[in-house]
Amino acid sequence: MSINWFPGHMAKTRRQIKENLKLVDAVIEIRDARIVKSSANPDIEDICQNKPRIILLNKSDLSEEKVTKQWVKELSNEHTKVLSVNCLKGLGLKNIKPALDEMLKEKHDNLRSKGVVNIVTRVMVVGIPNVGKSTFINKLAKNNIAKTGDKPGVTRNKQWIKTKIGIELMDTPGVLWPKFEDETVGLDLAFTGAIKDEIMDIEDLALKLIETLQINYPERLKERYKLPELSESALENMDNIGKKRGAVIARGNIDYNRVAVMLLDEFRGGKLGNISLEKPEK
Structure with a gap:
């Protein structure tokens, strides 16, 4: 990404x-x-x-x-x-x-x-x-x-x-650097809203956030969205979050945009708990 x-x-x-x-x-x-x-x-x-x-x-x-x-x-x-x-x-x-x-x-x-x-x-x-x-x-x-x-x-x-x-x-106006050499840096900035959502593929971004959280904060995801277990697949977890939150459209398909907006808003608002995406030892 x-x-x-x-x-x-x-x-x-x-x-x-x-x-x-x-x-x-x-x-x-x-x-x-x-x-x-x-x-x-x-x-x-x-x-x-x-x-x-x-x-x-x-x-x-x-x-x-x-x-x-x-x-x-x-x-x-x-x-x-x-x-x-x-x-x-x-x-x-x-x-x-x-x-x-x-x-x-x-x-x-x-x-x-x-x-x-x-x-x-x-x-x-x-x-x-x-x-x-x-x-x-x-x-x-x-x-x-x-x-x-x-x-x-x-x-x-x-x-x-x-x-x-x-x-x-x-x-002074906020200033970013021209190019992110590390994709993780760009993703972290996008997760927290430092980069405009309008220029992002928000569904892909939310999927990346789920990938990050299911590795580092799996219990937070399970607790917030009442998931009994997490799948190794971020997409499957996104589907289950959508079902739990009623983000289902025609023929049982998941409204991924709705899930993405909700997930990012709740993460940025601290509703998933206290989360540090970076630690000094890394």
């Missing part, structure tokens, strides 16, 4: 990030806690280099807590702090200001020695589409300045947003 999506505005965003990096003190990169590696744009790593960075593992309420803790330990280093958060509920966001202050202590001490009293920290917010950047900004700013949506590609232009805690945020 080939996945390749790189709209023109994303190439423009990559240029913007490079050009505007000198305007900020630090970078906040938002990733999906369920697919920590797949939701990391390698371009961001290269572009930001040694700029102080905070990685927010968003939607951590949908991932396995023990796996997310492993990722926090794995990704933390001298220049990078990693926080587990839920941007929608605001969980974990109170730790951002102290983390920034600690990382920028030398710079802030230098400014205070020159008589600067009200220090404003300017931060660039980056991440792939639909990972929660606008939701994070709105929560931190306590308003709805940044546009939000449950579809990728909502934010298109650079925006500056002020907060009441001495942080100014530069919002």
Whole structure:
């Protein structure tokens, strides 16, 4: 299943990030806690280099807590702090200001020695589409300045947003890289909604998700869809899910589109339980 999506505005965003990096003190990169590696744009790593960075593992309420803790330990280093958060509920966001202050202590001490009293920290917010950047900004700013949506590609232009805690945020559109060398990365992004469903074969995508879940989380599938047993065939499991949910059309055929939409919606909404599609040891 080939996945390749790189709209023109994303190439423009990559240029913007490079050009505007000198305007900020630090970078906040938002990733999906369920697919920590797949939701990391390698371009961001290269572009930001040694700029102080905070990685927010968003939607951590949908991932396995023990796996997310492993990722926090794995990704933390001298220049990078990693926080587990839920941007929608605001969980974990109170730790951002102290983390920034600690990382920028030398710079802030230098400014205070020159008589600067009200220090404003300017931060660039980056991440792939639909990972929660606008939701994070709105929560931190306590308003709805940044546009939000449950579809990728909502934010298109650079925006500056002020907060009441001495942080100014530069919002940027979500940016993916031009080509996914690993098909698994593309699938993980598609499973979680980072890639538009409209450009996907949604029935094939749902079948791939069943293949993944029946290997890694078989009990979740059985429990959610009341299946006594799972078949080795993902298609047969999809048929049985369709029958259990009444997605049957003329002559007993399965309405695969209906099953696909339902399955993806329920997975993305956490109704199959806490799932981490990637673990550090992999």
